Amino acid sequence: ETDLSFNIFFPPTHYIWPVFQTWADDVSKATGGEVKITFPAKSVAPPPGVMDAVRNGVADAGFVFNGFIAKNAPATLISQMPWLNLGDTAAVSTALWDTYTAEFAEHENLRGVELISMFNLGPAYLCSTTDDPIETLEHLQQRRIWALPGTIANTFSAMDLAIVAGPAVQVQELTSRNTVDAHMGLTAETIVSFGVAPYTKSCVDMLPSMQSANFSVFVNDRAWKRLSDENRAAVRELSGAELARRIGEATNEAEAAALTKLQEMGVVFNEPSDGLITAIGEASGKIAASWAESVSKKYGTDTSAILDALAAEIQARTENK
C-alpha cells in the first residue's frame, strides 16, 4: 500500500475538496486499495510555493496556480489567455489538458514533478461596487479597480487604468473599505465565498470571459516512481482529462449556484458597450500576442495557431454539451 499526501491550498469549505476526495476514493478502488491518497489539514506551503514543496517531498502531490510557475513553464498559461471561456469550464479544462499534452508537454519539463492533470476555474467577472454600473470605457477609467495579477492586471495596466493588484483574498478588505470601487478577476463563486458579494452592486455580463485562472496538478517524481506500472496507469486514467472534467463540472455547478445567489442578493448583470469590449480586446490581444511570441521563441512551436485551435476546440466542446 502506498500513501500519497495531496496538498490543497484552498480553504476546507471550497467545493474542490469533495471533488478531490471522490477522486481519491476512486483511485483507491481502481488500484485495489494499493494507492491511498490523504490530504493534510492545511496547506503545507503558501500558494506560490506548492510546487516547490511537492518537488522536495513535503507533500507527495498538489496543484499550483500557473501564474506562479509561468517564468519556467510559460505554456501552462495557455488557457488563461483572453476570451476562451464560453461559460462551460469543463470544456475549457479538458481542452486545455488535451492541447497542452499534445503540443507543449514534450517541451516543457516541470522540474521534479510529474504533471497528471490541469484545470481552469470559472469565468472572471468585472464588477462595480458603487450604485453605478460599468458600461463604457469612460466608466472604467473613472474607477479604482482591484485586478487579479497576471493577464488581467497586465491588460488593465496597459490600458492605463488605476489598479490595485494583489491576492484574491484581499478583495473583501479592499471593497468593504472602498479602497477600490470595482473588481476584476473573481469568479461568481469567489465573489460569494470571499465575502465580496455584499459590496458588489453590478457585474458586466460578458461571455466569452476575458480570463479564467488555470492550475496544474502534479505528483512528486520519486513518489510517482514508487507506484507500480498498473497503479500509475490507473491514476492516469482517473486524472488527466477525467479529473479536469470533474473539476470543470463542479465549477459549472458552483458558478451557477453563485450566480443565482448573486441575483437574489440584487446584483445586476448589465451589458457592456461595444467600445468597452473593443478597448479591453485590443489591450488584451497585445498581451496574448506577446505571450504567444515568447512561447514560440522558447519552444519553436506555432503558438498563435495552437491558441486559435484551442479556442475552436473549446467552442466545439461547449456547443456539444
Next chain:
Amino acid sequence: MRTMRTVTIVLGASCLLAMAVITVCDVTMRYLFNDPIFGASEMTQYLLGGAVFSGLFAVTRDRAHVKVAIFEPWLIKHMPKIYRGIYDIFSLIGVTSIFAILAWRFLDIFEYPEDSIVLGLPIGLIVGAFTLLSALSIPAALLAIRSGVPEPLPTDKNAE
C-alpha cells in the same frame, strides 16, 4: 561591529520608513487623485522583509531573543555558565540555520528563477539580500559570546 549594528539598524529603519511613506502616499494618491500606486502592497511586503532581516543583527548582538525565563533564577544561581552557554550556543546555531535555510532557497531560485506576481521583481535577488543580511547575524552571535555583556531585558528598551 558597533558600526555594523548602526548600519543594519539604519538599513532596517530605512525600510520601515519607506514602507510607511509608500503606504501613506498610496492612501493620499488614492483619495485625492484616484490613482493608487501600482504594486504598493508588494513593495511593502519586500520592505518588511528587509526590515526584519536587518534587525536580526542587533537582536543577536544584544542577546535579545525571547526566552522562557521560568527556571532562570534557579539556573542562574546554580549553573550560571551552563545556562548562559546554552543560550549562546543555540543562538549561534539558530542564526546559522536561518542563514543556511535562506541560502538553500537562494541557490534554488538562482537556478530556476521566479518573478514576483505583481511587479515582476526577481525573487532570487530579494531572497539573496535576505540571505546576506542573515549572514551578518552569525558574527553577531560570536561577538555576543565573546563580549560577555549581560543581555538587557527587552522591556528596558521599551522604556525611556
Next chain:
Amino acid sequence: MELALLGFAAVLLLAFVGVPLAFASLAVGFFGLMYLRGFEAALSVSSQWIVETSTNYNLSIIPLFIMMGAFIHRSGISKDLFAASYAWMGRFRGGLALSGIVSCAGFSAVCGSSLATAATMTRVAVPPMRDFNYSPGFSAGTIAAGGTLGIMIPPSVPLAIYGIVAGEDIGQLFIAGIVPGLLLVTLFLGAVVLVTAVKPELGPKGKSLPLGETIRASLSTWPVILLFGAVLGGIYSGIFTPTEAAAVGSFGAWLFGVTRGFFLDRASLWGVFEETVVTSAMIFSIVFAALILAQFVNLTGMPYDLQDKVLAWNFGPMGLVLMICAICVVLGTVFESIGILLLIIPVFLPSLNGLGVNLIWFGILVIIVIELGLITPPIGMNVFTVKSVAPDIPLGAIFLGVLPYILAMLVGGILILAFPEIATWLPDATR
C-alpha cells in the same frame, strides 16, 4: 498525535533550559519535518515560511504599530494621561489606582503592546502612588494589570497575529476588542473600589483639584483621542485598511511629538527606530519559527486526530472552547503571548472551524487568557516589566497586588464566554 505531543514536550524542555524560544521551535519543527518527510522537505518548508512570514503584507502592521507606540511613549503623553485621570479621580479612596487604570486604558488606545504600556505607565503612575503612601505591591500590581489592556483595547499586536493565524479580518478583530476592553476597565475599577473598601490603608485619598485645572488637564489628552479616533475611526468607517491606519498613526504620532519639541534631534529618532527594528526582528523570528513548528504538527496529522477525538467526546463547540482556554491558561503561566498564539491556535483551528465557532469571539477570549498569563506567576511578563522599572518592590508583593485584578479578569472572561455578544455585536454592526 504522540509525535506532535513529543514535539511540544521537546520545545518546552529546550525553552525551559534557556534556549531562545524561536530557536527551540525552529529546531523541533525542522527535525520533526526531517523525520517525517526528509531533509529537503524540511529545508523547503522552513525556507518557504521564513520568506512568506517576513514578506506578509498583513504582518506589516506589526512594525508600524510598534513604531507608533515608540513615538507615543517618548513624547510624554503618558504623564498627561495620568494627570487628567488624577484630576478627576484622585480625590476618592483608591483614587490614584483608579487613575492608573484609566490612564493605562488611554495609553492602550495608541499602543499595541502590553509590556510597553506597563513599562511606560509604571514610570508615571507608581511614584505618585507611593508618595501618597499606597501599598507598593498594590501600586505595582495595578499597573501590571492595567498594562494588559494594551493588547485588548485596539491597536493590538497579538490580535493582529491572531488574525493572521486564524485568517480573520484584523480590522474586525480590532473593533471587536473595544467593548471587552471597556468591560475590563470597568471590572478593574470595580476591583479597586472593592479592595480599598475592605482595606482602606492600601490606597488612601489623593488631592482634590479645582475644576479649572481638571478641565485643563483633560484637554491636554487631545492627541491620544485624535490618534485613536483617526486609527480606529479610519478602520471602522472603511477609509483605511489596518496597515494603512498603522502607517498613518505612526506619522501622526511623530507629528504630535514634533509639536511638543521631541524628535527634532538625531538621538531621539534613533531611539524610536532602534526599538522598532530590534523588537520587530525579535517578534518575526518567533513567528516564523512557530509557523515551521505548526507545519510539523500539521503533517503529523494531529489536527485530524484531535478533531476526531473532540467529535467523539461530543462536548460540542463550547466544550472545545473551554478545553482550549484551559490549555492556554496553563501554558500562559509559562509562555509569553506570541508563543501561545502560534503554538496552540493553529493546532485547534481546523476543529474550531469544523464546529462553527465564531473566530472573532474566540480571538477575544484568547486575548483575555493571554492577558491572564501576563500577570500570573511564575512567569508574568507584565509583572516582570513593572518590577524592572520599579526594582525596589518585591516580586512577591506585586504578584499579591495583581490578585484582585486576576479575579476581575476571570469575571470578564466568564462574561464574554456566557455573552458572546460583548465581543461580536460591535463588529457585526459594522459589517
